[in-house]
Every structure is written in structure tokens, then in C-alpha cells.
Amino acid sequence: MITNDNTASTLILFELDGFLFALDALKVRRLVRAGEITPLPGLPAGVLGVVSVAGEVVPVFDLRERLRMPPRAVRSSDHFIIVRCDARLVALVVDNVTDVVPAAEAGFISAAEVLPGLASVEGWVKVNGELIMIYDLEKFLSMDELLSLEKAVRA
Amino acid sequence: MKNWSISFKLLCLVAIAIAAFVCMGLYGILNTRSIFGWVSEVNSTAKDFQRSAKEISDPLHRVRELVLSIVLAPDRALREKLNEAQAESSRQLDAGFKGWPVGPMGAAERAAFDKLRAAWEDYKKLKDYTVDRATKGYREEAFINAIDTEARQFDSTIGELDGWQKLKIDAAQAVYREADSRFRLVVQTSVIVTLLIVLLVGGVAFVIVRSITGPIQILTTTATRIADRVDDTQAEKTLEPVLDTGGEVGQLARGFWRMVSTLRTTIQNETQSRARMDEILTSTRAAVGQLGSTGAQLLASTKEQATGAEKQAEAVARVATTVEQVTATAREAAKRATEVGKTVQRTLKIGNAGRKATADSFTALNGVRKRVEETSKNMMALIEQAKAISGIIGTVDDIAQQSHVLAVNAAIEAAKAKEGGREFTIIAREIRAMAEQSRKGTAQVRQILDQILKASGAAIASMEQVTTGVSGAILEGDQSSQAINELAVALGEVAETSAQTSVSADQEALSMTQISDAMRNIDLVAKHALLAIQGTAQAARQLDDLGAQLRHLSAEHGARQASSAGDPPAPLLSAAKAH
Numbered sequence: 019m020i021t022n023d024n025t026a027s028t029l030i031l032f033e034l035d036g037f038l039f040a041l042d043a044l045k046v047r048r049l050v051r052a053g054e055i056t057p058l059p060g061l062p063a064g065v066l067g068v069v070s071v072a073g074e075v076v077p078v079f080d081l082r083e084r085l086r087m088p089p090r091a092v093r094s095s096d097h098f099i100i101v102r103c104d105a106r107l108v109a110l111v112v113d114n115v116t117d118v119v120p121a122a123e124a125g126f127i128s129a130a131e132v133l134p135g136l137a138s139v140e141g142w143v144k145v146n147g148e149l150i151m152i153y154d155l156e157k158f159l160s161m162d163e164l165l166s167l168e169k170a171v172r173a
Numbered sequence: 174m175k176n177w178s179i180s181f182k183l184l185c186l187v188a189i190a191i192a193a194f195v196c197m198g199l200y201g202i203l204n205t206r207s208i209f210g211w212v213s214e215v216n217s218t219a220k221d222f223q224r225s226a227k228e229i230s231d232p233l234h235r236v237r238e239l240v241l242s243i244v245l246a247p248d249r250a251l252r253e254k255l256n257e258a259q260a261e262s263s264r265q266l267d268a269g270f271k272g273w274p275v276g277p278m279g280a281a282e283r284a285a286f287d288k289l290r291a292a293w294e295d296y297k298k299l300k301d302y303t304v305d306r307a308t309k310g311y312r313e314e315a316f317i318n319a320i321d322t323e324a325r326q327f328d329s330t331i332g333e334l335d336g337w338q339k340l341k342i343d344a345a346q347a348v349y350r351e352a353d354s355r356f357r358l359v360v361q362t363s364v365i366v367t368l369l370i371v372l373l374v375g376g377v378a379f380v381i382v383r384s385i386t387g388p389i390q391i392l393t394t395t396a397t398r399i400a401d402r403v404d405d406t407q408a409e410k411t412l413e414p415v416l417d418t419g420g421e422v423g424q425l426a427r428g429f430w431r432m433v434s435t436l437r438t439t440i441q442n443e444t445q446s447r448a449r450m451d452e453i454l455t456s457t458r459a460a461v462g463q464l465g466s467t468g469a470q471l472l473a474s475t476k477e478q479a480t481g482a483e484k485q486a487e488a489v490a491r492v493a494t495t496v497e498q499v500t501a502t503a504r505e506a507a508k509r510a511t512e513v514g515k516t517v518q519r520t521l522k523i524g525n526a527g528r529k530a531t532a533d534s535f536t537a538l539n540g541v542r543k544r545v546e547e548t549s550k551n552m553m554a555l556i557e558q559a560k561a562i563s564g565i566i567g568t569v570d571d572i573a574q575q576s577h578v579l580a581v582n583a584a585i586e587a588a589k590a591k592e593g594g595r596e597f598t599i600i601a602r603e604i605r606a607m608a609e610q611s612r613k614g615t616a617q618v619r620q621i622l623d624q625i626l627k628a629s630g631a632a633i634a635s636m637e638q639v640t641t642g643v644s645g646a647i648l649e650g651d652q653s654s655q656a657i658n659e660l661a662v663a664l665g666e667v668a669e670t671s672a673q674t675s676v677s678a679d680q681e682a683l684s685m686t687q688i689s690d691a692m693r694n695i696d697l698v699a700k701h702a703l704l705a706i707q708g709t710a711q712a713a714r715q716l717d718d719l720g721a722q723l724r725h726l727s728a729e730h731g732a733r734q735a736s737s738a739g740d741p742p743a744p745l746l747s748a749a750k751a752h
Binding site for chain 2: 030043097
């Protein structure tokens with residue numbers, strides 16, 4: 019979820035079922051502890067509902083379904099990462115945020131060098147000797163879904 | 174000028190430069206045009222020269238040559254032919270003079286041209302005379318005229334031609350000089366104007382750059398002061414003149430102002446959560462102290478129990494030995510009926526001792542039961558305290574989680590602030606490390622509490638066993654006491670009817686076997702009780718160890734906190750702690 023021109027200065031590392039992922043810190047609005055999710059009718063698959071963050075209604079995305087991980091209900095120990103995606107805020111459910119590291123310390127490996135044609139994978143970074151996959155957020159949450167989401171939230 | 178945005182200022186600068194260079198270009202074009210005019214003038218002079226050579230100079234020389242040829246020609250036919258050619262050239266020369274454009278000529282040139290034409294007219298007359306003489310046969314006269322009068326007139330005509338051409342060359346040279354001086358003037362003017370433009374544009378650029386860098390320098394100074402000491406409220410006053418400024422620099426200043434406010438709020442929150450954690454740690458330490466004293470109390474009472482149980486075991490062993498002696502004696506009594514009387518007396522004594530021993534063990538067992546019940550109560554209190562600590566640890570865990578989230582958010586804000594947030598990134602990392610440390614600490618405490626609860630459960634279970642064993646022993650003791658009483662009665666009867674000893678000897682032996690069985694039971698129960706008490710003692714020791722461990726952990730945590738408060742890792746953090 020690094021930007022295309024690879025200008026991210028800081029990466030946020032988060033955990034899902036023991037796997038580490040990275041996110042550009044500049045796209046992150048803030049981190050909050052998991053709260054109660056309000057369900058809405060007509061939401062697309064992979065969207066659990068909406069939460070209120072600082073007076074704004076924000077849809078909650080289930081990354082587990084995206085990454086084909088076994089499903090699990092949201093726990094009180096989970097966290098919501100509030101990110102800006104195509105000019106609107108969305109919340110991502112993660113187990114925990116493990117670290118915030120400068121991108122300069124993390125060696126970046128572009129996906130194009132390894133396997134051209136991986137649409138939603140931006141590349142990998144190496145943190146403490148561990149390879150972490152980076153997803154392109156805009157491609158990851160496709161435009162169609164964002165549009166149908168827009169309708170559902172406005173309805 | 175101060176309220177203009179940077180891009181507008183830069184546009185002005187570029188516009189000034191472009192205007193100056195356009196003026197320079199126009200000046201250059203005008204000068205090039207006038208120089209072009211002079212060049213065309215020189216060009217026309219050159220064309221005149223070519224024409225004068227073709228139409229005047231060449232025919233004149235040809236006429237002279239032909240006239241000389243006529244004079245020298247040997248026969249009449251050749252003279253006629255040459256005369257025709259000479260006449261043709263003369264006509265050509267006349268036409269050239271006639272057709273020469275006199276309009277554009279200056280006064281001096283016109284005078285020179287007229288003189289040339291007059292000289293030609295004179296020469297034509299002399300030449301015609303020479304030709305006339307030659308054609309008519311007076312060759313000597315023609316020859317004299319040709320080399321004398323005509324030759325002089327020809328030289329004078331050539332002289333006039335040279336004078337006229339020299340005038341033309343002079344005019345062209347004048348044009349050249351004018352062009353040369355104009356070129357020098359243009360070069361000088363260009364150099365001076367270029368220097369003036371460079372100075373003007375440089376000056377304007379200097380003023381604009383000063384107006385941009387001034388506020389940025391103020392911003393930098395303020396940022397440095399706030400980075401050194403975040404509670405330096407005086408630092409913001411230096412920012413005030415920049416805050417009202419419009420344009421990008423003003424926006425930057427206002428953004429910086431907002432970032433500093435957010436930073437302050439975050440640090441205050443962190444300080445509050447730290448204070449709360451300190452309170453909880455203090456109460457945890459107190460609870461741990463209480464837990465330690467309870468463990469020590471429990472250990473002491475368990476030791477007492479063990480001593481009592483050992484005493485009981487000794488007494489029971491004594492009773493068992495005595496009973497065996499009684500049995501042996503009873504058997505002997507059956508065999509030796511004659512010595513029954515004496516033996517019965519002794520047996521009575523021994524029976525009394527057995528009764529006393531049973532009563533003793535009864536008292537000891539009651540003591541054991543009482544202590545075990547006390548211990549059980551203490552254990553219950555201990556479990557309650559452990560549960561209370563568990564609740565406190567939950568709160569600490571919650572605060573550690575909140576600190577973690579806070580630290581991550583601070584790190585995100587710092588990342589957005591780029592250069593300005595570098596210092597704060599380090600602080601956010603320290604806060605996160607601290608939250609992680611407290612989370613690990615609470616996990617350790619929780620593990621120890623689980624061990625305490627498990628050990629306490631085991632202790633209560635073994636104490637229940639002790640209580641059951643002791644109750645059983647008391648019941649058995651009652652039975653044996655009754656048996657001994659019965660024996661005493663029987664012995665009394667035996668003493669009276671010593672003669673009938675042989676009959677009652679069997680009965681006695683039976684009773685003794687019963688006593689022996691009862692004593693074995695007592696012994697067994699007492700051993701059970703001892704084992705159970707030993708188990709309790711071990712549990713109590715474990716409890717004491719755990720208490721000591723907890724105390725140590727708590728003291729260590731306190732020391733760590735004290736040491737981290739002692740050293741100043743960063744100005745921001747020390748300011749937060751002083752609060």
C-alpha cells in the first residue's frame with residue numbers, strides 16, 4: 019500500500035493472524051481501538067458495517083476476507099486503522115499495530131522486479147530480516163466496490 | 174508586497190526580465206535595418222561602377238584603339254571597316270552618357286559627370302577629325318593629330334572619368350564610416366543596457382527572495398526552540414508576525430502552529446496516563462506486601478501443625494508398643510493362670526496409661542484441626558487478594574493498550590510533519606517501548622497470580638484431606654477409648670475373679686486384638702495426617718517464595734521507574750515528567 023512513486027517516508031507494520039503487513043503512514047489518518055460496528059443493509063461483501071470516527075461515518079473493511087484468511091469476529095483487543103482511500107476514509111480491522119518504522123530502514127523490493135503482473139501487490143519490504151508484503155490500497159479496494167459503498171452509506 | 178503570494182512575485186520577476194529583453198531585441202532590429210540600408214547604398218555604388226566600366230570606360234578605350242588602328246591601317250578597305258566599328262562604339266558611348274541616370278546624383282558628382290561628358294564631346298570632335306583625315310588619305314596629318322592633340326584630350330577624358338569614380342568611392346567610404354561608428358555605438362549601448370537589466374532584475378530578485386526567506390527563517394527559529402523545549406511558550410510569540418502573512422508561507426506557519434498544539438495535547442495525555450499507572454503500581458506493591466505477610470503467617474502456622482502431628486505420631490507409636498506389650502502379657506496370663514493376680518494389676522496400670530495416651534492424641538488432633546481451619550481461612554483471604562490484583566492488572570493492561578495506540582498515532586502525526594516531526598518520532602518510539610514493557614510486566618504478574626491461585630487450590634484440597642483424616646482419627650480415638658474403658662472394667666472383674674482367669678483369658682486376648690487393630694488404625698490415620706500437613710507446608714513454602722518473587726518484581730519495577738525518571742533522554746520527555 020505504498021504510493022506508486024515510492025515516496026513513503028514511514029511504514030506502519032500491522033499483524034493479521036501472525037502475518038505482518040505494511041502501510042504508508044501518510045495515508046493513515048489515525049489508529050483507534052476496535053469499537054462497536056453498526057451493520058447497514060446493502061453493503062458489499064467484505065464490508066462489516068460502519069463506525070463513527072470523530073463524527074464521520076466510516077465503512078469498516080474486513081481484510082481477512084480480502085486475503086482469504088479464515089473468518090473471525092471482531093474482538094475488543096483488535097484495532098481499526100483509519101486510512102484515506104480515494105478521498106474518503108475507510109477503517110481496516112487488524113489484530114494489532116506492531117511497529118512504525120522509517121521506510122529508509124526497510125529495504126524495498128518492487129513487485130515488478132520479481133513477478134510482473136501482480137496487480138494489487140506493490141512490493142515487499144525487509145524489516146528485521148522478515149519479508150513483508152505491501153498491497154496497493156487503491157487497487158486492493160476496487161473502484162466498483164467504493165462506488166457501491168458510497169451508495170450504501172448515503173442511503 | 175508582503176501579502177503577495179510567492180508565485181505572483183516570481184511571475185513579476187520573469188515579466189520584468191522578458192520586457193527588458195524584448196526592448197533590447199527591438200533596438201537591435203532597428204539598428205540592423207539602418208545598417209542594411211547603408212549596405213544597399215554601397216551595393217548600388219558597386220553596380221554603378223560595373224555599369225560605368227561597361228558603358229563608358231570600355232567603349233572609350235575601344236574607340237581610342239580603333240582610331241589608332243585606322244591611322245595605322247595599310248589599305249582603304251580595312252580603314253572603312255574599322256571606321257564602322259569606331260562609329261558604332263562612339264554611338265554606344267553617346268547612348269551610355271545619355272541614358273546615365275543623373276537624378277540620384279549629388280551636386281559634386283553631377284558637376285564631375287558633366288565635366289566628363291564635356292571632355293568626351295571635345296575628344297569626339299578631335300577623333301572625328303583624325304578619322305576624317307585618315308579616310309581622305311592625309312595619313313600624316315591624321316597621325317600627328319592622333320598622337321598629339323587627340324592623345325592629350327583622351328588622357329584628360331580618362332582623368333575626368335577617374336575623378337568622377339573617385340567621388341563615388343569617397344561617398345561609399347563615407348557610408349562605411351557612418352555604419353562603423355553606428356556599430357560601435359550599438360555595441361556600447363547594448364553592453365550598458367544589459368548591465369542595467371542584470372542589476373535591475375538581480376535587485377528585484379533579491380527583494381523577493383528576502384520576502385520569502387524572512388518568514389521561513391522565523392519559522393525555523395521557532396521550530397528549533399520548540400524542538401529544544403516543548404513548553405517554551407515564548408517561542409510561539411516569535412511566530413506571530415508570520416501567522417498573519419498570506420500565501421504559502423502563512424499556511425505553512427499556521428500548519429506548524431496546529432502541529433505544536435496537537436503535540437502538546439498528546440504529551441499531556443501521556444503524562445496523565447503515566448500518573449495513573451504509577452498509582453496502580455503503588456497499590457499493586459501494597460497488595461504484594463500483604464500477600465507476602467499472609468504467606469509467612471501461613472508458613473508459621475503450618476510449621477506448628479507439623480510439630481503437633483509429629484508429637485501425635487510419637488504418642489500413637491508409644492500406644493502401639495504398649496498395646497503389644499499388653500497382648501504379650503495377656504497371652505502369658507492365659508498360660509500362667511497362677512500369676513494372674515499380679516499380672517492383672519500391671520495390666521490395669523498399662524490400660525490406664527493407654528487411656529491417657531488416647532486422650533493426649535485426641536487433644537493433639539483437635540489442635541491440628543483448629544490450625545488447619547485457620548490456615549484454610551488465610552488461604553481464602555489470599556485467593557481473594559490475588560483476584561483483586563488480577564483486576565488491577567487488567568486496568569494496567571488497558572492503559573498500556575491505550576498508550577500503545579496513542580504512541581502509534583503520535584508516530585503517524587510525526588511522519589506527516591516530515592522534518593519537523595523527526596524529534597517527536599523518537600519520543601513516540603520511546604512511549605511505544607514503554608507501553609510494550611508495561612504489557613510484558615502485566616503478563617508476568619498475571620502468570621504469577623495464576624500460579625498462586627493454583628497453589629492455593631492445591632493447599633486447600635490437601636487441608637480438606639487433613640480435616641477429613643483428623644476427623645477419622647478422632648472417631649477412631651473415641652472407639653479405642655471405649656475399648657480401653659471396657660478393658661478396665663473387664664480387668665476389674667478379672668481381679669475379683671482371679672480364679673476364673675483361664676475362662677476370661679480368651680476374652681481378654683480378643684479385646685487386646687481389638688485394641689491393637691484400633692491402634693494400627695490410629696497410627697495409619699496419624700501418618701496420613703502427617704503427610705497431608707507436609708503437603709500443606711510445601712504449599713505454604715511455595716506461596717512464601719511466590720510472595721518474595723512478587724515483592725522482588727515490584728521493587729525492580731519501582732527501581733526501573735526511578736532510574737528512567739532520573740536520566741534525561743530527551744528535552745521533550747523530561748518536560749513531560751516534570752509535570
